[in-house]
Structure formats: structure tokens, C-alpha cells
Amino acid sequence: MSTRATDADSLDTRPGTASVAVAVAAGLVTVLVSATTLLAGAVGLCALVVVSFGVRRGSRLLHRIGSAGLFGAVLLAGVAGTEPVPMLVAAGAAVVAWDAGEHGIDLGRQLGHAAVSTRAQLAHVGVTVAVGSAVAVVGYVVYDAASTGQPTTAIALSLGAALLFTYALDR
Amino acid sequence: MSFSSIPAAATRAAGATDEAAEFEIEPGTVVDRRTRRWYGVTVFALLALGVGVLTREPGLLLTSAFGIAFAGYGQFTSPPPVEVSVERSISDDAPDTDDTVAVTVTVRNESDRTMPDLRLVDGVPPKMTVVEGSPRVATALRPGQETTFSYSLRARRGRHEFEPTTVLARDASGATERRGTVDAPDTVGCEASLPSQSVAFPLRSQTTRHTGRFPADTGGPGVEFYATREYRPGDPLNRVDWNRTARTGDLTTVQYRVERSVSVVLVVDARQAAYAAPAPQARTALDAAVDAAGHAYVSLTDAGHDVGLTALSPTDCWLSPGNGDEHRVRAREFLSTEPALSPSGPDAETNLYAAVQRIRRRAPTDAQIVVFSPLTDDHVAGAAIRLDANGHRTTVVSPDPTADDSAGHRLAGVWRSLRLADLRQRDIPVVDWDGTEPFPHALARWDGGSR
Numbered sequence: 001m002s003t004r005a006t007d008a009d010s011l012d013t014r015p016g017t018a019s020v021a022v023a024v025a026a027g028l029v030t031v032l033v034s035a036t037t038l039l040a041g042a043v044g045l046c047a048l049v050v051v052s053f054g055v056r057r058g059s060r061l062l063h064r065i066g067s068a069g070l071f072g073a074v075l076l077a078g079v080a081g082t083e084p085v086p087m088l089v090a091a092g093a094a095v096v097a098w099d100a101g102e103h104g105i106d107l108g109r110q111l112g113h114a115a116v117s118t119r120a121q122l123a124h125v126g127v128t129v130a131v132g133s134a135v136a137v138v139g140y141v142v143y144d145a146a147s148t149g150q151p152t153t154a155i156a157l158s159l160g161a162a163l164l165f166t167y168a169l170d171r
Numbered sequence: 172m173s174f175s176s177i178p179a180a181a182t183r184a185a186g187a188t189d190e191a192a193e194f195e196i197e198p199g200t201v202v203d204r205r206t207r208r209w210y211g212v213t214v215f216a217l218l219a220l221g222v223g224v225l226t227r228e229p230g231l232l233l234t235s236a237f238g239i240a241f242a243g244y245g246q247f248t249s250p251p252p253v254e255v256s257v258e259r260s261i262s263d264d265a266p267d268t269d270d271t272v273a274v275t276v277t278v279r280n281e282s283d284r285t286m287p288d289l290r291l292v293d294g295v296p297p298k299m300t301v302v303e304g305s306p307r308v309a310t311a312l313r314p315g316q317e318t319t320f321s322y323s324l325r326a327r328r329g330r331h332e333f334e335p336t337t338v339l340a341r342d343a344s345g346a347t348e349r350r351g352t353v354d355a356p357d358t359v360g361c362e363a364s365l366p367s368q369s370v371a372f373p374l375r376s377q378t379t380r381h382t383g384r385f386p387a388d389t390g391g392p393g394v395e396f397y398a399t400r401e402y403r404p405g406d407p408l409n410r411v412d413w414n415r416t417a418r419t420g421d422l423t424t425v426q427y428r429v430e431r432s433v434s435v436v437l438v439v440d441a442r443q444a445a446y447a448a449p450a451p452q453a454r455t456a457l458d459a460a461v462d463a464a465g466h467a468y469v470s471l472t473d474a475g476h477d478v479g480l481t482a483l484s485p486t487d488c489w490l491s492p493g494n495g496d497e498h499r500v501r502a503r504e505f506l507s508t509e510p511a512l513s514p515s516g517p518d519a520e521t522n523l524y525a526a527v528q529r530i531r532r533r534a535p536t537d538a539q540i541v542v543f544s545p546l547t548d549d550h551v552a553g554a555a556i557r558l559d560a561n562g563h564r565t566t567v568v569s570p571d572p573t574a575d576d577s578a579g580h581r582l583a584g585v586w587r588s589l590r591l592a593d594l595r596q597r598d599i600p601v602v603d604w605d606g607t608e609p610f611p612h613a614l615a616r617w618d619g620g621s622r
Contacts, residue, residue, distance in 0.1 A: 116308050123310075
């Protein structure tokens with residue numbers, strides 16, 4: 001009946017505040033930018049509420065549902081014919097919201113709320129934002145250089161990226 | 172230090188994220204795990220691609236390209252090597268029981284790559300409790316950079332070794348998690364101090380040869396008048412009752428009540444069964460028994476008796492009966508750091524018969540025996556009866572580990588009280604102690620039982 005006495009028995013698994021703040025802020029950006037139609041705005045708003053609940057409580061399921069909602073809002077805005085730049089911003093913000101929330105929930109589950117982790121959270125979000133911005137800028141420049149606005153260019157780009165991705169998966 | 176066990180905290184960390192990740196990692200080796208955290212973004216990108224092709228919206232298609240590139244990003248990063256050094260500074264490596272020990276850990280990135288996401292779970296000794304702060308940290312470290320975190324532990328009796336520190340290093344995208352351990356051996360030895368106050372520890376009446384403070388039921392040299400008897404050649408002249416000789420003409424010798432010291436062997440039950448506790452984090456019966464043995468040792472040696480210590484345990488341990496300052500130091504060490512009395516419990520079964528035989532072989536023939544046992548099974552009660560029958564006057568001190576929160580626990584409590592009743596019926600005094608109140612109170616409340 002010997003027991004292992006660590007604080008893990010009462011581990012508080014809520015994510016750190018930095019992750020919560022970043023996830024909610026990025027989600028808000030997605031909602032604001034993608035709210036070009038009433039439907040996209042409504043879906044985005046609901047998703048934002050679910051995301052903030054999920055991240056605050058460290059619930060992975062709620063966070064996933066909310067993030068899917070944010071991506072859905074971006075898709076709806078795209079269907080309604082939103083311009084490429086706002087689309088990239090909205091999608092980037094949705095990715096950041098998802099990434100920051102997921103990272104925070106992971107940290108909370110592994111290390112607990114009491115552990116010092118702000119630096120790791122901020123570093124991770126920083127890298128994600130930097131990579132996202134770079135990808136978006138490169139993507140837009142290529143798209144703009146081909147600038148007839150032909151969807152075919154975008155399709156070619158997508159396919160190129162998809163090829164790279166498949167290559168990476170096979171490694 | 173054993174490398175074969177994963178630190179408890181690490182097991183917990185693994186269990187929290189990945190239920191199947193209960194594997195052992197030796198220091199120096201690493202295990203990689205794919206987190207698959209970008210799969211959701213891939214799904215979104217492919218959806219956007221499909222919808223974009225259907226609606227011919229350039230924005231959607233560009234977004235899709237963006238998403239796919241992001242998914243690919245997760246594949247192109249690789250986790251850094253787990254080359255960190257962990258250094259612990261411990262405020263007090265020989266604390267007293269229940270002291271707070273501050274631990275400060277310095278982690279340094281020894282590799283030449285930046286660690287964008289470094290998580291560390293320090294190998295807190297399994298029996299220590301973290302009372303303040305957290306033994307876990309997450310940070311990002313450039314090559315050569317270091318970070319410091321600290322937490323406090325509550326000291327418990329025994330030698331505690333820090334286990335290897337678990338390190339989780341993720342790449343920047345978080346797609347791969349590399350898990351390793353870093354060996355940073357440190358030890359905290361917590362010696363329980365013996366109580367300073369002695370109490371009236373009940374011994375049974377005794378017949379023995381050596382002078383001491385315990386009044387025996389025999390006549391001889393002493394202080395208190397006991398009896399007179401006919402003079403025998405060799406009796407000292409100053410003990411002859413001259414008044415009586417003057418009156419009757421016969422030589423008579425006065426005898427006084429002899430006060431004798433007693434050898435006492437304190438036997439602590441340290442079998443697996445004695446590690447029972449009323450609640451998962453509560454004090455085990457063994458810890459209570461060691462506490463009580465400390466009180467008994469101090470009280471009995473203060474009263475002039477020779478006291479020895481031993482345990483009913485898989486490993487052999489013995490401190491011969493003795494007295495004095497040096498012996499007290501050894502007794503303190505015995506109760507604090509003897510492996511047989513370690514707070515974490517033995518892995519092996521105890522051969523109780525052999526343990527009792529060892530005690531019989533070593534204990535002085537007239538030694539009294541005090542058994543400290545929770546009496547959670549019949550065997551120790553049987554051993555006490557056997558020792559008593561072999562001429563060692565035996566007393567049992569029993570810390571109560573039973574709880575009454577379920578029918579099974581209550582039944583165990585009933586069985587235990589039946590064992591106590593059985594022992595008392597056989598004229599073996601039993602001190603029933605609930606283990607929460609101070610031991611001297613339990614002794615004071617005790618009516619003395621049958622002597």
C-alpha cells in the first residue's frame with residue numbers, strides 16, 4: 001500500500017495564460033477578418049466562444065471543435081468571394097489560434113498550471129507566427145507575380161505545395 | 172541509483188499526454204514520438220483546395236496552398252538532441268522530518284542547437300512531497316543558455332535519491348517530441364530526531380541479574396526493605412540484623428528489594444503488510460511504528476535499561492541492546508536510515524519464522540521484547556505469542572492503520588481488534604494507538620493492560 005507522494009495527484013492541468021491569451025486574440029482576428037457574410041461571422045463567433053472555453057479549461061475536445069469552427073468560418077468567407085489577402089490573414093490567424101491553444105493544452109497536461117512555461121509558450125507562438133507570415137508573404141508574392149488573377153496559378157501553387165508535403169510524409 | 176525505473180513524475184507526464192507511453196528510457200538514449208498536431212491543418216487545406224476548385228475562388232485556393240505549406244513545415248523540422256545538463260542545489264541535504272527543503276535546478280543547453288521547446292520534469296524522490304512550486308518547467312534555450320527553477324519538498328524519514336530528470340524536447344513546429352532522461356544523482360538523507368522527552372513506557376515485571384531502576388520481585392542489595400532470612404556464610408556483615416541477633420541470638424540477614432535493569436529489544440514490523448495507511452497520502456503504520464520505537468528507546472534508556480533494535484523484514488538488521496550516548500546515536504541512525512525500515516517498503520516477502528529465530532538467537536535470554544506492528548495479519552500476533560512463550564516477556568504496540576470508509580476497511584478493522592483481544596487474553600499487553608495523536612498521549616491513556 002506504499003504510495004508515491006508527488007504533487008501530480010492534484011495536478012492542475014489548465015494551460016498557461018499566455019497560450020490562452022494568444023489563442024483567443026488570434027481567434028478574434030479570424031472572426032473579424034472572415035466576417036464578410038453574416039453566416040461566416042456567426043459561425044466564427046460561436047467557434048471563438050468554444051475555443052476560449054476549451055483553452056481556458058484545458059479541454060482538447062472543445063478546443064478542436066472550436067478550431068474546426070474557425071476554419072469553417074474561413075472557408076465560408078472564401079466561398080463568398082473574399083479577397084486573397086484577408087483570406088490569408090484569417091487562415092493564418094486561425095492556424096495560430098489552433099496552434100497556440102493546442103500547445104498550451106499540451107503543456108498544461110504534461111507540466112501542470114504551476115510550472116513556469118511562459119517562455120516556451122511565447123517562443124512557440126513566435127515561431128509559428130513568423131513561419132506563417134513568411135509562407136503567406138511568399139505565397140502572395142508568387143500569386144501576385146503571376147498576377148493575371150487566374151485561379152490556375154493558385155492551383156499550380158497548391159499542387160506544388162501538396163507534392164512537397166507528400167515528399168515530406170514519405171521521409 | 173537505479174536506472175531501471177522511470178521517475179514517477181515522468182510516468183505521470185507520459186500518462187497525461189499519451190496513455191500508451193509507459194516505456195523506460197535509459198539516460199543517454201532518446202525516444203521520438205510524432206505528435207501529429209498538424210493533421211488538422213492538412214484537412215483544412217485539402218478542404219479549401221476542393222471547395223476552391225469547385226467555386227473557382229482564388230482566395231480559397233491561395234489559402235489552401237498556405238495550409239498545405241504549413242502542414243509540410245511540421246515535417247521539415249527535426250527535434251534537437253537531448254544534450255542538457257541538470258544541476259541541483261539543495262538547501263539542506265540532511266533535514267529533519269517535516270522540514271521544508273528548497274531545491275533549485277539549473278538546466279543548461281549543452282548542444283549547439285537551439286531548443287525551441289524544452290520541457291523538464293525533475294526526478295523528485297518518490298516518497299517526498301512537493302509543497303511549493305513545481306518540479307516541472309518548460310522553456311526555450313539557445314545553445315549555452317541556462318534557466319533556473321525551484322520548488323520545495325517536505326522531508327520525510329529515510330534516504331531519498333533523486334531519480335533521473337525527464338526531458339522532452341520538441342522541434343519548433345512541435346511535430347516531433349523527443350524524450351530522454353538526464354542523470355543528476357542527488358541524495359537527501361533525513362534523519363528523524365529522537366524525541367527529547369521520555370515517557371513512562373510500560374514494561375512487564377522482570378527477574379534479572381543487573382542493577383537498575385526497575386523494581387523486581389526479589390530480595391537482595393537495594394534500598395527498599397524486602398525481607399529477612401537466616402544468615403548464610405558469605406553474607407556481608409553490615410547486612411546482618413544485629414538488633415535481632417541481640418534479641419534472639421540468631422544471625423539474620425536483611426534483604427532489600429532489588430532494582431534491576433532490563434534488556435529490551437524493540438522489534439519493528441517492517442513487512443509489506445506494515446506499510447498500510449488509512450489513506451493514500453497518510454502516514455504508514457511503519458512510519459508510526461518507527462516514531463513509537465523512538466519514544467520507547469528514549470524512555471527506556473533514560474530509565475537505565477539496555478535497549479536494542481531490530482525489524483521483521485526481508486533483510487537482516489540488528490542493533491544489540493545498549494545504552495549511553497554513542498548507542499543513542501547509532502539508534503537514531505538505525506531508525507532513520509536502516510534500509511529495512513525505509514519508507515518505501517520492501518519488494519520481497521519476509522520469512523517471519525526466520526526473522527523470529529534470529530531475534531531469539533541474538534536477544535539476551537531474559538530480554539523483554541516490544542513488538543511494533545499494525546497487526547494487519549495473524550502472523551505477527553503469532554510471532555509475539557511465540558516470543559512470549561519462549562520466555563521473552565513481550566509487549567505489543569500497535570499503530571492502527573485501518574480506515575472505516577468502506578465495508579472492507581471496516582472488516583479489516585474488526586479483524587485487527589479481534590487479534591488485539593486475542594493477545595490480551597494471552598496476557599500480552601497491547602497498546603492500541605490510532606497513529607494520529609502523539610504516542611505519549613496514547614501511552615498516558617493506556618490503562619496499563621495486564622502485566
